[in-house]
Amino acid sequence: MSYRDDPSDEIDVLFIAANTRSLAVNRGSLVRALQDRGLSVGALVPDDDFLQDVHELGITTWRYHLERHSMGLRGELSRFLHLRKLIREIAPRAVFAYAVKPIILGIPAARLAGVRETYCLATGLGYLYGTHDRRTRIIRALVTYCYALAGGLSKAFFFQNPDDRAELQQNLLFRHLARSVVVNGSGVDLDDYPYAEAPTEPIxxxxxxxxxxxxxxxxxxxxxxxxxxxxxxxxxxxxxxxxxxxxxxxxxxxxxxxxxxxxxxxxxxxxxxxxxxxxxxxxxxxxxxxxxxxxxxxxxxxxxxxxxxxxxxxxxxxxxxxxxxxxxxxxxxxxxxxxxxxxxxxxxxxxxxxxxxxxxxxxxxSIHLVNQQMLCEMSIAHALEPLQSST
Structure with a gap:
């Protein structure tokens, strides 16, 4: 993607967040790394608990409706269409979705809204992949199919541990459609959590x-x-x-x-x-x-x-x-x-x-190691490099 002279006018990377806390706490360092490359960042958020922290990152936000545990087809279709409308109006260059609902609804919505560069991050597979009753198995099969579709529509599908990737790659469709990359979790800021000798009295x-x-x-x-x-x-x-x-x-x-x-x-x-x-x-x-x-x-x-x-x-x-x-x-x-x-x-x-x-x-x-690996996989993160090196 080409660089625009005034990135404040438009959004380069739009995050679809599962909640504002995770965006501020877990994705904040990745947001700053994108901004350091001259990219403007926006986010769709479903709540406002940590909204001040998000805005302090310099992120423009829009509210969208997310029902974490709803499976009603009519409601999900309505939320999907609303997402597509929002994304079309925002017109970002790239979309980064993480967690189940933002991935399976947000990535197809982004592609239908005309976004050509999309990325997924599975932050764990959760109870669906650890419970084995009949109803859960049916839902799990449907979610896996949706993951495969989202992965096929994306440039990279990030996992935070190899077991999660292996689980989804058991599905033939996912294995053939998705380009998967394993990173070491969300990483941790070593400066924010400095070493301190542990007390032993009491343990x-x-x-x-x-x-x-x-x-x-x-x-x-x-x-x-x-x-x-x-x-x-x-x-x-x-x-x-x-x-x-x-x-x-x-x-x-x-x-x-x-x-x-x-x-x-x-x-x-x-x-x-x-x-x-x-x-x-x-x-x-x-x-x-x-x-x-x-x-x-x-x-x-x-x-x-x-x-x-x-x-x-x-x-x-x-x-x-x-x-x-x-x-x-x-x-x-x-x-x-x-x-x-x-x-x-x-x-x-x-x-x-x-x-x-x-x-x-x-x-x-180290969060810097994790971010670097993710940025290497994101085309938009390199968009400015040729222009910057020539100035």
């Missing part, structure tokens, strides 16, 4: 994530319960809250029961996790949710915290067994407790493994 175990069963929050609580009597000085903290829109969310009654039990401290959902990471000794995320790569694990590695997580897609990418942490089987509170107990019996491992985790973050998960 504190931290969980960070939505309170969904598949995220392993109930397994974390059970492991804490098993250890609390024998190690009364140990502390257990869980950051996050329930997601009432999902049937697999932990109930409010259960969270209140955990509060009353008093074994795990539950501060709720917090905007700034830095102070909790600094006061933690070990990150524990026993998730089997089909993550891309969980952001909480990347932040923990960067801060220099050992990791206990599940041997599941996305999570396993963050652990070199016995070097910076351990992998445990899904749904296994006993194994989680056993690995946590190892740190309680040998506190020196906390800092040794934490230091190794920081090295992994630097070598593998």
């Amino acid at each position: 504190t175990f931290l969980f960070m994530g939505r309170f969904l069963k598949e995220k392993g929050i109930d397994d974390f609580v059970e492991a804490a319960r098993r250890l609390s009597r024998r190690y009364p000085a140990a502390e257990f903290v869980a950051l996050g809250d329930a997601d009432g829109a999902l049937v697999n969310s932990i109930s409010t009654a259960q969270i209140e029961a955990w509060h009353e039990e008093g074994i795990v401290r539950l501060p709720g959902k917090v905007r700034d996790v830095h102070r909790y990471l600094k006061s933690a000794s070990v990150m524990v995320l026993p998730s089997y949710y089909r993550e891309g790569i969980p952001r909480s694990l990347l932040e923990a590695l960067s801060t220099g915290r050992p990791v206990i997580t599940c041997d599941s897609p996305g999570c396993r990418e963050t652990v070199q067994e016995g070097v910076n942490g351990w992998l445990v089987p899904p749904r296994d509170a006993e194994s989680i407790a056993a690995r946590m107990e190892t740190f309680l019996n040998d506190p020196g491992l906390v800092r040794e493994m934490g230091h190794n985790g920081r090295k992994m973050a630097e070598q593998k998960f």
Whole structure:
């Protein structure tokens, strides 16, 4: 695509965001990298929770309607047509969509609106690819077909771990239509999450994530319960809250029961996790949710915290067994407790493994490395280079 003299007049890259928080927190660095190349960036957003943060990035936004869990054909068709209309009016040079609905609705809508350069990013496959009842299998087959269509219409389909790509490439249509690229998650800003020596008096175990069963929050609580009597000085903290829109969310009654039990401290959902990471000794995320790569694990590695997580897609990418942490089987509170107990019996491992985790973050998960790989695949990111080199 050719460069326009005044990129503020028109949008070069339009993001279709799953929510404003993910755009500001997870895609903000990619946005800035595009802007550093002289490209103007806009976004379609479905909510305004973090809208101020998005606008501080210099992004022009438009509101669109997104029903995360709706499957009604009439409603989805209406939202698809609205997306096509919006994109046609904005007339961006390229569209970048991430998460399920923005990809399967936004990419076809963008192409029908006349956008020739589109990109997809699967930020994990979620519960659809981890649940196997008949209804879910039918929906999964339909979503996989839609992914294949979106991939065939796009210049690149990015995945955040190799297991997710392998899952979709089992589908013959996806394998032949989509040009897929694996990157190391969303990356982590090493400067925003600097190394800090982990405290070991007391040893504190931290969980960070939505309170969904598949995220392993109930397994974390059970492991804490098993250890609390024998190690009364140990502390257990869980950051996050329930997601009432999902049937697999932990109930409010259960969270209140955990509060009353008093074994795990539950501060709720917090905007700034830095102070909790600094006061933690070990990150524990026993998730089997089909993550891309969980952001909480990347932040923990960067801060220099050992990791206990599940041997599941996305999570396993963050652990070199016995070097910076351990992998445990899904749904296994006993194994989680056993690995946590190892740190309680040998506190020196906390800092040794934490230091190794920081090295992994630097070598593998730096956000600048991840962005560079993505930008290399995006034609529009190179549009200015010939002009810039000639001036």
